[in-house]
Amino acid sequence: MGDHHHGPATGITRWLFTTNHKDIGTMYLWFSFAMFLLGGFFAMVIRAELFQPGMQLVEPAFFNQMTTLHGLVMVFGAIMPSFVGLANWLIPMMIGAPDMALPRMNNWSFWILPPAFLMLASTLFMEGGAPAFGWTFYAPLSTTYAAPSVTFFIFAIHILGVSSIMGSINIIATVMNMRAPGMTYMKMPLFVWTWLITAFLLVAVMPVLAGAVTMMLMDIHFGTSFFSAAGGGDPVLFQHIFWFFGHPEVYIIILPAFGVVSQIIPAFSRKPLFGYASMVYATASIAFLSFIVWAHHMYTVGMPVAGELFFMYATMLIAVPTGVKVFNWITTMWRGALSFETPMLFCIGFLILFTLGGFTGLMLSIAPADFQYHDTYFVVAHFHYVMVAGAVFSMTAAVYYWLPKWCGRMYNEAMGKTHFWISFIGFNITFFPQHFVGLAGMPRRIPDYALQFADFNMMSSIGAFIYGASQLLFLYNVIATIVAGKPVSDEKVWDGAEGLEWTLPTPAPYHTFEEPPQVPKPVGTI
Amino acid sequence: MRRVFSGAALTLLAPLAAAQNQVNMSPGVTEIGADIFELHMLIMWICVVIGVAVFAVMFYSMYAHRKSKGHQASQFHESTKVEVAWTVVPFLILIAMAVPATSTLLEVYDNDEAELDVLITGYQWKWKYEYLEASGEPVAFFSNLATPQEEIYNTEQKGENYLLEVDEPLVIPTNTKVRFLITANDVIHSWWVPEIAVKRDAIPGFINEAWTRVPQEGIYRGQCTELCGAYHGFMPVVVHAVSRDEFDAWMAAKRGAAITQAALATQTLPVDELMDQGKAIYDSACLACHGAQGEGGIGNAIAGSALVLGDLSDHMAVVAKGVSGTAMQAFGGQLNDVEMAAVLTYQRNAFGNNTGDVVQPGDVTGMKNG
Ligand code: HEM
Ligand SMILES: [Cu+2]
Ligand SMILES: [Cu+2]
Numbered sequence: 049m050g051d052h053h054h055g056p057a058t059g060i061t062r063w064l065f066t067t068n069h070k071d072i073g074t075m076y077l078w079f080s081f082a083m084f085l086l087g088g089f090f091a092m093v094i095r096a097e098l099f100q101p102g103m104q105l106v107e108p109a110f111f112n113q114m115t116t117l118h119g120l121v122m123v124f125g126a127i128m129p130s131f132v133g134l135a136n137w138l139i140p141m142m143i144g145a146p147d148m149a150l151p152r153m154n155n156w157s158f159w160i161l162p163p164a165f166l167m168l169a170s171t172l173f174m175e176g177g178a179p180a181f182g183w184t185f186y187a188p189l190s191t192t193y194a195a196p197s198v199t200f201f202i203f204a205i206h207i208l209g210v211s212s213i214m215g216s217i218n219i220i221a222t223v224m225n226m227r228a229p230g231m232t233y234m235k236m237p238l239f240v241w242t243w244l245i246t247a248f249l250l251v252a253v254m255p256v257l258a259g260a261v262t263m264m265l266m267d268i269h270f271g272t273s274f275f276s277a278a279g280g281g282d283p284v285l286f287q288h289i290f291w292f293f294g295h296p297e298v299y300i301i302i303l304p305a306f307g308v309v310s311q312i313i314p315a316f317s318r319k320p321l322f323g324y325a326s327m328v329y330a331t332a333s334i335a336f337l338s339f340i341v342w343a344h345h346m347y348t349v350g351m352p353v354a355g356e357l358f359f360m361y362a363t364m365l366i367a368v369p370t371g372v373k374v375f376n377w378i379t380t381m382w383r384g385a386l387s388f389e390t391p392m393l394f395c396i397g398f399l400i401l402f403t404l405g406g407f408t409g410l411m412l413s414i415a416p417a418d419f420q421y422h423d424t425y426f427v428v429a430h431f432h433y434v435m436v437a438g439a440v441f442s443m444t445a446a447v448y449y450w451l452p453k454w455c456g457r458m459y460n461e462a463m464g465k466t467h468f469w470i471s472f473i474g475f476n477i478t479f480f481p482q483h484f485v486g487l488a489g490m491p492r493r494i495p496d497y498a499l500q501f502a503d504f505n506m507m508s509s510i511g512a513f514i515y516g517a518s519q520l521l522f523l524y525n526v527i528a529t530i531v532a533g534k535p536v537s538d539e540k541v542w543d544g545a546e547g548l549e550w551t552l553p554t555p556a557p558y559h560t561f562e563e564p565p566q567v568p569k570p571v572g573t574i
Numbered sequence: 575m576r577r578v579f580s581g582a583a584l585t586l587l588a589p590l591a592a593a594q595n596q597v598n599m600s601p602g603v604t605e606i607g608a609d610i611f612e613l614h615m616l617i618m619w620i621c622v623v624i625g626v627a628v629f630a631v632m633f634y635s636m637y638a639h640r641k642s643k644g645h646q647a648s649q650f651h652e653s654t655k656v657e658v659a660w661t662v663v664p665f666l667i668l669i670a671m672a673v674p675a676t677s678t679l680l681e682v683y684d685n686d687e688a689e690l691d692v693l694i695t696g697y698q699w700k701w702k703y704e705y706l707e708a709s710g711e712p713v714a715f716f717s718n719l720a721t722p723q724e725e726i727y728n729t730e731q732k733g734e735n736y737l738l739e740v741d742e743p744l745v746i747p748t749n750t751k752v753r754f755l756i757t758a759n760d761v762i763h764s765w766w767v768p769e770i771a772v773k774r775d776a777i778p779g780f781i782n783e784a785w786t787r788v789p790q791e792g793i794y795r796g797q798c799t800e801l802c803g804a805y806h807g808f809m810p811v812v813v814h815a816v817s818r819d820e821f822d823a824w825m826a827a828k829r830g831a832a833i834t835q836a837a838l839a840t841q842t843l844p845v846d847e848l849m850d851q852g853k854a855i856y857d858s859a860c861l862a863c864h865g866a867q868g869e870g871g872i873g874n875a876i877a878g879s880a881l882v883l884g885d886l887s888d889h890m891a892v893v894a895k896g897v898s899g900t901a902m903q904a905f906g907g908q909l910n911d912v913e914m915a916a917v918l919t920y921q922r923n924a925f926g927n928n929t930g931d932v933v934q935p936g937d938v939t940g941m942k943n944g
Contacts, residue, residue: 102728109804189761277779318647350782353683383648385641407621416678417614423799488596489768491799494807
């Protein structure tokens with residue numbers, strides 16, 4: 049097989065029928081960026097309406113459709129597929145495999161996504177409008193009281209779930225079976241480790257989400273009453289099921305981001321990752337804990353006090369492995385030889401802002417205090433610090449870091465740094481004041497607010513427009529690099545970069561590692 | 575201790591805080607509110623201290639260990655000692671946080687021995703308050719947003735309590751342990767008043783408990799905090815805490831009014847009075863869905879509706895029983911016979927419907943009884 053080289057097919061069929069992990073990775077990445085822009089557009093509508101008190105641009109019902117679609121598109125359309133795209137590109141190259149273990153399934157797991165999102169977006173044009181019950185779609189607002197388009201929403205969620213499950217099975221199969229000789233588990237790059245654990249989380253919880261939406265479907269169309277008290281069901285049951293999926297889901301989003309940061313910080317510190325083994329154990333503990341903390345989203349539903357205490361203690365515990373990770377990254381930087389190219393800037397941005405989000409997470413975990421925080425803008429600030437500054441910043445870092453390897457051309461560094469600074473400042477102008485309005489009592493998911501929240505909301509909206517606009521600069525930089533960037537001469541691109549992917553020629557050829565490579569030395573050393 | 579914390583917070587945040595921009599949680603007026611506030615400040619300061627220490631190390635490293643300065647990378651990458659230290663120390667800090675958190679939580683859950691019970695029911699998009707007292711006429715009423723549409727749609731100057739004002743607030747006596755029994759009629763809502771530190775979800779089919787003891791007379795404002803549909807942002811909570819005497823007087827007046835209403839139900843009322851009362855009810859209870867001109871919205875149009883122009887008993891059946899599976903609720907349990915007669919009369923004659931029908935409370939009573 050080794051001498052049987054061939055390039056990609058030509059035309060559209062290359063993309064439709066491809067089983068090549070790099071092509072599929074590319075499609076995932078572009079798709080997720082398109083969704084990022086779509087979800088971002090919805091966010092701009094939200095922030096424009098909230099620019100001032102009073103209703104100006106949209107009606108309350110449409111506002112709720114915007115918040116719902118924004119959340120769904122960002123979580124399921126932008127963040128999750130972007131990391132799957134990254135996994136596709138990088139996992140085979142990092143473990144010395146020629147491709148993913150299940151290439152045809154790989155093609156399917158991508159190609160069912162665009163129709164699912166098309167269907168979800170089309171609900172905007174249906175009678176009664178798009179789903180308007182928040183990305184957490186609590187019953188009975190999402191069942192008895194939902195617009196008819198909810199059925200399409202359920203179908204879309206099912207497809208996304210199938211796609212995620214297929215993607216995860218593929219990753220698990222690849223990592224377990226296709227590592228090059230000598231690539232033992234404890235030599236795998238951290239990105240591979242975090243994705244392996246994430247894939248197990250996905251396989252465990254996506255079926256739970258599918259169960260939740262199926263029960264909704266039954267309640268809506270087939271006369272059951274899972275979530276309706278009138279028929280002997282329980283609306284709170286929905287929340288338990290949703291968050292049993294939902295909390296692991298937030299770690300599904302952040303673990304691959306941890307992996308990315310654990311690759312990039314050592315490269316620009318020119319020093320091996322500190323505490324490799326403890327990073328692996330911390331990731332595994334976080335994954336385990338993420339299954340036993342779900343009800344911290346439900347402190348106000350009226351749980352018995354014993355339940356409340358259990359979930360409070362378990363949630364507080366998550367701070368320990370999370371702290372270990374932050375300490376390890378900083379110690380990796382300690383006494384390195386640091387340089388601050390764009391990927392490193394985004395990682396440092398991640399480190400600072402994610403840690404802030406972790407602190408507010410710890411505050412939220414304190415049940416009695418959460419009675420005051422819950423469902424206010426304080427929570428909105430928390431999860432944007434962890435999801436945007438956590439997941440999106442690290443994803444952006446990843447693109448800048450590996451793009452030269454993927455396409456053999458260097459991005460414009462000055463433009464990259466500008467993108468970082470505008471993003472960083474815009475992000476903080478948007479979300480920092482939300483801590484204040486949340487503490488001062490502004491509930492989330494409202495289209496209009498009392499006058500005392502006006503100044504900070506205007507600030508937030510201005511920040512959001514800045515942050516949004518800076519993403520266009522990113523898009524431009526990426527396209528300009530692919531089309532006309534300066535060719536990269538060094539295979540390694542970054543002098544501090546370590547790992548098998550950097551031993552490949554630049555740009556990475558269509559087929560790589562058709563012969564398994566010799567794994568040189570433990571990843572923990574240089 | 576609390577003073578030190580809030581004082582420090584103020585100095586820290588003062589430059590950010592313009593006159594009316596509150597940047598922190600309010601300690602509120604109740605004991606529990608103060609405890610929660612202290613807990614919040616304690617955890618926040620622990621986080622600030624840890625954060626400052628961690629970031630100081632990071633920024634020092636970014637400054638001192640720069641490659642551009644010619645710093646050579648060291649290659650250490652393990653140390654079991656530090657790893658154990660930064661696992662164990664945070665764990666101990668967490669235990670220190672868990673102790674006050676647990677005791678405050680137990681206080682919040684201490685629902686026993688209430689002196690007054692109030693049943694709170696969330697509806698799309700208003701609250702119903704019912705005083706559950708062993709003796710006397712039951713007192714119950716709805717509390718609707720009082721902010722006019724003109725303010726919301728920016729044609730009039732917004733008032734001071736924009737979106738935080740209701741037609742009829744909940745009234746409770748001070749220095750009395752009041753227990754709230756919280757439930758909902760349709761979707762999940764959540765009843766929150768920051769200043770008394772009570773937030774509890776209102777869940778259809780289930781009753782949650784919460785309590786407060788307000789030491790200070792005053793008006794406390796809050797909002798629904800669980801997404802409950804289109805007008806979730808427009809269902810505020812307002813609580814008036816008044817002295818025991820004032821409360822008793824208010825209660826007596828409420829009972830008196832209920833008796834007068836019951837008497838009215840047997841009388842024949844003038845059209846104007848029915849129309850006026852009908853408009854008031856329509857504006858507070860129906861307008862959000864059926865539109866200011868009866869043009870429809872979430873609900874269908876009332877102006878020119880065949881149902882409204884048609885048979886009275888069909889019209890009343892829809893309003894009293896609602897339309898199941900839609901946002902149209904059953905208003906039978908929400909409006910008394912006088913109010914029902916008024917809103918039916920109003921719908922049948924306003925918005926150009928001009929049927930000329932006058933519905934009397936007696937008609938409503940009659941239809942109810944078959
Ligand atoms: C130190 C770690 C963390 C802790 C202790 C923590 C704790 C919490 C708690 C208690 C809540 C519920 C707050 C409420 O609704 O009242 C919450 C909400 C949330 N967290 Fe975290 N969190 C942590 C990290 C993360 C991470 C890493 C992510 C995602 C990348 C995340 C995403 C979210 C989201 C999306 C919500 C809001 C969900 C919603 O209601 O829409 N959190 N967090
Ligand atoms: Cu969670
Ligand atoms: Cu609500």
